[in-house]
Amino acid sequence: MTSTKILIPLHENDVAPRFDLATEVLLVTGMGKTGAVDKRMVVLPRASADQLCHLAITEGVKTVICSGIEDDYYQYLIWKRIEVIDSVIGSSDTALKRFVEGTLKPGEIL
Amino acid sequence: MQWFRHQLNKGYMCYGLPMKKVSDHNANEHGKGFFRIVAGRSAAAAPYINNLFNNPINFFELLDEIAIGIAVLSMDRKIVHLNQTLKALAGFSQKEVFGVACAHVLRSDVCLQNCPVLSLNEQSGPKCIEGNLINMDRQLIPIRITSTPLKGIDGEMVGFMETIEDISLIRKLDETTRHAYKFDNIIGRSPEMEKIFQILPSLAQSDSSVLITGETGTGKDMVAETIHHSSNRAKGPFVKINCGALPETLLESELFGHRKGSFTGAIENKPGRFQQAHNGTLYLTEIGDLPISLQVKLLTFLDDKEIFPLGSVKGSIADVRIIAATHRNLEQRVNDNRFRKDLLFRLNVIRLHLPPLRDRQGDVQLLLDHFLNTLSTQLGKKKLSLSRKALKILFNYHYPGNVRELRNIVEYAVNICGERQIKPKHLPSYLLDAGQFDVAAIAQEPSSRFALKSEGTDVSVPKAQQNWPEIEKRMIMEALIKVSGRKNRAAAALGWGRSTLWRKMKKYGIN
Numbered sequence: 001m002t003s004t005k006i007l008i009p010l011h012e013n014d015v016a017p018r019f020d021l022a023t024e025v026l027l028v029t030g031m032g033k034t035g036a037v038d039k040r041m042v043v044l045p046r047a048s049a050d051q052l053c054h055l056a057i058t059e060g061v062k063t064v065i066c067s068g069i070e071d072d073y074y075q076y077l078i079w080k081r082i083e084v085i086d087s088v089i090g091s092s093d094t095a096l097k098r099f100v101e102g103t104l105k106p107g108e109i110l
Numbered sequence: 111m112q113w114f115r116h117q118l119n120k121g122y123m124c125y126g127l128p129m130k131k132v133s134d135h136n137a138n139e140h141g142k143g144f145f146r147i148v149a150g151r152s153a154a155a156a157p158y159i160n161n162l163f164n165n166p167i168n169f170f171e172l173l174d175e176i177a178i179g180i181a182v183l184s185m186d187r188k189i190v191h192l193n194q195t196l197k198a199l200a201g202f203s204q205k206e207v208f209g210v211a212c213a214h215v216l217r218s219d220v221c222l223q224n225c226p227v228l229s230l231n232e233q234s235g236p237k238c239i240e241g242n243l244i245n246m247d248r249q250l251i252p253i254r255i256t257s258t259p260l261k262g263i264d265g266e267m268v269g270f271m272e273t274i275e276d277i278s279l280i281r282k283l284d285e286t287t288r289h290a291y292k293f294d295n296i297i298g299r300s301p302e303m304e305k306i307f308q309i310l311p312s313l314a315q316s317d318s319s320v321l322i323t324g325e326t327g328t329g330k331d332m333v334a335e336t337i338h339h340s341s342n343r344a345k346g347p348f349v350k351i352n353c354g355a356l357p358e359t360l361l362e363s364e365l366f367g368h369r370k371g372s373f374t375g376a377i378e379n380k381p382g383r384f385q386q387a388h389n390g391t392l393y394l395t396e397i398g399d400l401p402i403s404l405q406v407k408l409l410t411f412l413d414d415k416e417i418f419p420l421g422s423v424k425g426s427i428a429d430v431r432i433i434a435a436t437h438r439n440l441e442q443r444v445n446d447n448r449f450r451k452d453l454l455f456r457l458n459v460i461r462l463h464l465p466p467l468r469d470r471q472g473d474v475q476l477l478l479d480h481f482l483n484t485l486s487t488q489l490g491k492k493k494l495s496l497s498r499k500a501l502k503i504l505f506n507y508h509y510p511g512n513v514r515e516l517r518n519i520v521e522y523a524v525n526i527c528g529e530r531q532i533k534p535k536h537l538p539s540y541l542l543d544a545g546q547f548d549v550a551a552i553a554q555e556p557s558s559r560f561a562l563k564s565e566g567t568d569v570s571v572p573k574a575q576q577n578w579p580e581i582e583k584r585m586i587m588e589a590l591i592k593v594s595g596r597k598n599r600a601a602a603a604l605g606w607g608r609s610t611l612w613r614k615m616k617k618y619g620i621n
Contacts, residue, residue, distance in 0.1 A: 017217045018244060068217035068244035087246055089207075089214045107246065109206055 004062040005029050006099065008092050009052060010041075015088050015095055019069035020049035026092055027059060049073045056082055065095050065104070179274035182260070185267065187212045187227055196274055199253075201246025216274065218243040218253060226257040227270050234259055235389050238345035240277070252277050256345050294336040296329060297480050300470040306333075306462065313460055314340035319412065321397075321457045322435040324464030327514030330435040331395065333464065338391040343431060346390030349383050354399030362404055363420055372421020384417045384428045391431045397457065398438030398449060405450045412456045432457070467512040468578070474505060477513060481520040482532075489524055497533045507541055508578040583618040586611070590620070 006029075008015055009022030016022035023044050030037030044051060053073055056064055063083040077084050088095050090110025098104040158166035170191055173180050179196030181189060189207045192215070197203060202215055213221035220226065220241035230237065236258040242250050254275045262268045293307045313320065314337045322330045331350070338348045356364060367382030383392060394400070400408065411417055412432065416425040434457050443449035467473065478496065486494050496504070500523075509515050519538060527536040534542060585604065593599040601611040615621075 011213075011222070014214070017214045018219065018222060020244075021219060021222050067214065069248060070244060070250050071248035074248050086248070089210060109210060 005060055006063045006065060006096070007052075007056050007059070007061040008065045008095065010092055013091050013093070015065060015067050015090060015092055017067045017089075019052060019064075019066045019073060019086075021047045022052065022066075023047050025052065025055065027061070028096060053077060053080075056080075063099070065092075065099060179276070181212065181216070181272045181274065183212050183227065183270040183272065185269055187225075187270070189215055190269065199245060199251065199274065199276055200243065212272070216243050216255075216272075217245075218255065218274075220253075220255050226255060227272070230257060230259045230267075230270060232259065232261060232265060232267050236345065237389055238342060240342050243274075252281050254345070294332075294339060296332055296336060297476055298470060298473045299476055300465075300473045302465040302470055303473065306464070309462075310336060311340060313337060313462070315342070316460070317342075317431055318459040319432045319434070319457050320460045320462060321440075322433065322462045322464065323440070324435075324437065325466045325510075325512055326437050327509075327512030328464035328466060329513055330437075330464060331393070333462065334391075334393045334395075334433045334435060337433060338393075338431075341391070341431070343390050347387050348391050348393065349387035350393040350395060351383050352395050353404075354396035358401040358403065361401070362407070365404065366407065366417050366419050368420035369422045372419075376421065379419075382417065382419060384411065384430055385426065387430045388428050389430075391433055394432065394434045396436055396438075397434035398436035398440055398443055400449075402448070402450065405453045409450065409453050409456065412453075467509040467516060474509075474516065477516055478504060478520065481517050482524070485517075485521050485524045489521075491524055491527075492530065494524060494527060495531050497531050499534050500532050500537060503534055503537060503541055510578065579618070582614065583620070586614060586618065586620060 005027065008026040008028070009019050010016055010024040010026050011022060016024075023046065025042045025044065027040040027042055028038070029040070042055065044055075049070065053076055055061075056077065057080055061082055063085065064077055065085045065088055067086065067088055069084065069086050074084055074086060085099070085104055085106050087107040088104065088110070090108070094110045095104060098108070098110065156171070157169040159169055159172065160166045170193075173182075173191065173193035174195075176193060177195055179199045180191075180193040181196055182191040184190050188209050188211055192200070192202065192207065200215060200217070207215045212227075213225070218241050220239050223241075224239060226237040226239050236256050238254060238256045240252070240254050242252050244250055254277050256273045256275075258271050259267045260269045260271050293310055296303070296307070298304075298307070310333070320334075320337060322333055324330055334350075335348060338344065351361075351364060353361065363376075363380065363382070365382050365384060367380050367385055368376050370376055370379050394408075407418075411428075414425075415427055415429070417428050418425045440449055440454050440458075444451045444454055467477075478501075482494055482496070486492070504516075504519070507519075511518070519541065522538050523532045523536045527533075529536075586600070589600040589603045590597075593603060597611055597615075598608055601608045604611065606614075
């Protein structure tokens with residue numbers, strides 16, 4: 001797997017049930033076969049889907065792993081050439097691991 | 111997700127799933143290789159309801175027949191069962207989400223910001239909250255969640271049940287009706303009512319106390335009910351009590367309840383209206399007539415949200431929203447030491463003043479049409495119309511009893527009228543006496559009840575916040591000034607006979 005940047009909205013240690021209500025975000029950079037090179041937690045001043053989309057674009061995110069996301073934001077991210085793997089239920093670590101393995105699909109319950 | 115199953119006795123299945131999976135904040139996490147064992151009935155041996163009919167009923171199949179989404183949750187808020195409606199609404203299947211934390215399945219803002227289940231205990235009644243969810247199709251759906259504890263035969267809590275209603279249709283209807291001069295059952299298109307319609311939705315969403323003031327018949331009760339029905343407490347009870355209708359001792363027992371033996375005749379514990387209104391709204395009408403001693407008790411409740419029934423030393427918490435209403439001037443009653451100032455301040459969080467009908471320009475026509483339609487149908491009459499003369503009389507009447515009086519007038523006319531058109535003779539006689547002046551006046555200027563035209567000059571009366579006698583007195587004075595005190599010319603300008611002018615001058619003490 002080539003180097004990439006992933007954004008996962010968080011609720012405690014899990015993928016946040018709602019993209020628009022997440023106030024914590026995990027930004028993972030430099031995924032390779034050895035795993036994540038850099039993990040960074042970003043705490044947002046308030047929950048906002050617009051702000052999250054803006055963050056994803058400005059940070060150069062290639063993939064967003066999330067759970068519930070409104071279609072408008074999903075389509076916007078796709079339009080901005082960001083891959084969105086949505087409706088993922090489970091811990092962020094497992095989601096990342098499965099993503100590295102290339103087996104993470106939308107709608108997966110981990 | 112890999113599930114492990116093992117058949118147990120009596121139709122129970124033993125489910126296992128690897129730990130370190132979907133984590134719940136309350137759950138203990140174990141190391142890799144451990145399994146959590148979840149016991150439940152297999153689909154083939156679903157739980158049954160016995161002793162209701164001759165044959166047991168499958169509980170899950172019963173839930174599937176209900177057209178409202180239902181989730182059965184375990185004590186640690188994990189999905190035990192979803193009925194068909196909820197599966198369709200959320201987009202998940204039962205098999206996928208069994209044992210998954212509820213918040214991850216419903217994906218509702220309510221679960222994440224104000225989980226209703228957290229505040230439930232054995233004594234709790236149902237709790238209702240409005241919010242939204244995002245389903246698997248990425249649609250944001252407005253919902254109403256009602257959570258209730260599930261108790262075993264021994265009274266101990268064993269889990270929770272949540273009903274989830276899709277209220278998107280209601281929201282759409284709300285939006286359309288809002289533009290049709292209507293909010294719930296309140297009708298009006300005057301600027302005064304428009305202002306009220308604009309603030310009512312946000313007011314309903316708040317949980318603050320509301321004080322509704324306004325003259326009798328302006329619709330205070332209706333507004334209180336509308337606030338309740340539009341609020342998150344809509345599924346809870348709306349309990350109304352008239353503070354002026356009961357003697358003081360009885361009112362205390364009615365409001366706060368009593369314990370068995372607290373006074374002669376108290377043969378059993380009785381819950382008060384506050385307890386009845388738990389998780390709902392308590393509407394205290396005629397709050398201005400509440401005795402001082404009970405004002406103190408109400409004050410205590412507003413501060414602590416705790417009520418003490420008569421004869422009880424133990425208080426109980428009641429989650430109640432207070433809406434109070436009065437036609438009295440509470441500030442004046444505070445000055446007269448008949449109403450506590452601190453209670454006024456606590457009730458006066460949001461004050462809503464309903465305008466009298468005479469200040470609601472254009473609403474008389476709207477209300478006439480509405481009442482004529484509804485009452486004709488209710489009373490089994492053919493569709494009636496109003497003659498021009500009857501309409502003029504109704505337009506020019508000052509309605510001291512406001513909307514209630516207007517409704518009663520229409521009801522009277524619909525009952526009396528045997529023709530297709532309501533004429534002045536079908537209206538109550540007091541209306542014809544009061545309307546003498548106005549009919550003549552408005553014959554010349556139908557657009558305004560407060561303007562007279564005389565010899566090309568306007569004798570206008572400002573539409574101030576005055577009552578009708580004051581306005582009438584002022585009109586007479588102005589007419590007399592215009593014609594230099596000549597009564598016959600003043601009477602002609604006002605559209606009255608000389609005797610009517612004389613009678614009214616005598617009534618108002620004008621020399």
